[in-house]
Amino acid sequence: MTAPALILIPLLITAGYVLLMALLARGWSRLGGCPPLRPTEKVSVIIAARNEAENIGLCLQSLADQHYPRDRFEVLVVDDYSTDQTAAIVEEFIKQNPEVNLYLFRQTGRHGKKAAIALALEQARGVYILTTDADCEVTPGWIAAMVSVMESRKAVFVSGPVTFKNTDGIFRQLQDLEFISLVASGAGSIGAGFPLMCNGANMGFSLKAYRSLQGDALRNQTVSGDDVFLMLSMLDRYGSDKIAFARCRDALVFTGPAGTPGDFLNQRLRWTSKSMAYRYPPLILSATMVFLMNALLVFSLVAGLFVPRFMLWFLLILLLKTLADLPLLAGFIRFTRKHVLLWLIIPAEPLVAFYTTLVALTGQIMPVRWKGRRLRGG
Structure with missing residues (x-):
């Protein structure tokens, strides 16, 4: 890949993601x-x-x-x-x-x-x-x-709106913040005129x-x-x-x-398993943009472990993604009165990027079970 492409592709992905989050934040404010x-x-x-x-x-x-x-x-x-x-x-x-x-x-x-x-x-x-x-x-x-x-x-x-109860402990708080991002995105998309979830x-x-x-x-x-x-x-x-x-x-x-990391992962795999059945263009485009942004964050971090200049890319992308996410997340956090979650946004960003990329790549092939019932694979 040429040097201009190495710069242009991340810029296009980041710009698309920032635009999407701006539309969702505006949609939330209009509700x-x-x-x-x-x-x-x-x-x-x-x-x-x-x-x-x-x-x-x-x-x-x-x-x-x-x-x-x-x-x-x-x-x-x-x-x-x-x-x-x-x-x-x-x-x-x-x-x-x-x-x-x-x-x-x-x-x-x-x-x-x-x-x-x-x-x-x-x-x-x-x-x-x-x-x-x-x-x-x-x-x-x-x-x-x-x-x-x-x-x-x-x-x-x-x-x-749906939110978590009994969120003592860092694992549950991280789940709470991630879940808030999903519910807030769905709310914002409805307010913006292109319902996603x-x-x-x-x-x-x-x-x-x-x-x-x-x-x-x-x-x-x-x-x-x-x-x-x-x-x-x-x-x-x-x-x-x-x-x-x-x-x-x-x-x-x-x-x-979810009570355990395994329960959490299986739940997200079950949610992701339906994605191939979607035919609504705004949903497909939005999901693709979110995946690419998270994958870009993961790639830049992994690459940065071997090539120091990529670590600068990682830090820049992390900053831009966090700033793009903040208006929507902060708005919904204030709505649910869970202000304690604000401090988790920055450390949660790379964690969510890793698991989201993993689930998106494996969601169509991994076994899915629910309450003792095999739904697919296994």
């Missing part, structure tokens, strides 16, 4: 809040659960504590062949809380989260559908906040709009991605102005970080 709502429409909350005996009780209690009329929402839990006491805990909760419209369904024949969601959608009676995960807890104003965004903006799909732990949509979609909206043949594929189907059918993000603390959903 509105959650206006007050007079509850009228019925809401169905869907939870797909597999082996969540440790968490499902807290999740259900947070839904029972909602500041939303009890007769205006229902909770549909679908047990995905749990081998623990998940179903029994849900049944006991139903007995102890008869005032909550809570129903338990069991998978028959099909398996997996997408099949569980499809089963619940067949039973849902709400005008709006909200989804969360069995290992999550929602704020008391969650339903009202998510519905208010859909109604005030006439949206057919709304994504909501969302999280099934906190999203909502119009049931009527869902039923109007053509074909396989959830991409049932793909391991993961029930959330992103549905959002992209809504985007294709209704346009970006009908996709919204709930930027308010009442819409926050809390989940736990």
